[in-house]
Amino acid sequence: MSRPTWDEYFMEITELVSKRSTCSRRRVGAVIVQDKRILTTGYNGAPRGLSHCLEIGCLREIKKVASGERQELCRGLHAEQNAIVQAALHGLSIKGSALYCTTQPCVTCAKMIINSGIKKIVYKEKYPDELARKILKEAGVIEIQYE
Numbered sequence: 306m307s308r309p310t311w312d313e314y315f316m317e318i319t320e321l322v323s324k325r326s327t328c329s330r331r332r333v334g335a336v337i338v339q340d341k342r343i344l345t346t347g348y349n350g351a352p353r354g355l356s357h358c359l360e361i362g363c364l365r366e367i368k369k370v371a372s373g374e375r376q377e378l379c380r381g382l383h384a385e386q387n388a389i390v391q392a393a394l395h396g397l398s399i400k401g402s403a404l405y406c407t408t409q410p411c412v413t414c415a416k417m418i419i420n421s422g423i424k425k426i427v428y429k430e431k432y433p434d435e436l437a438r439k440i441l442k443e444a445g446v447i448e449i450q451y452e
Contacts, residue, residue: 327357335384347387
């Protein structure tokens, strides 16, 4: 039995985190890592104390909104947003860190990633948001698709 690489290790943890998701459309997990140490995790779902889509249904499904469009109609936060918010809530700097995520970030998450100082993103599944990729590249954030 061989030891997993660091990317394998953190991506497996990210997959486990995604299982906590309360989104009825897509389960996404995120892990923020610095110096091979997990700082925070996040998964997609409604804000603390609010009803989840698994309980009350998904407005985006009802309105037949395509993935990557009209994100303002979603009552949930994305996994990346929740991981960044957790760092802020607990007073942790994530400047210079890496984000492992099951799905490539959207443009809203990309802007938060840039401003929070995250320098590298390792993701598994592509997301249909060309603007997100463009601004991450412009900001010098490294994106790596995990195979």
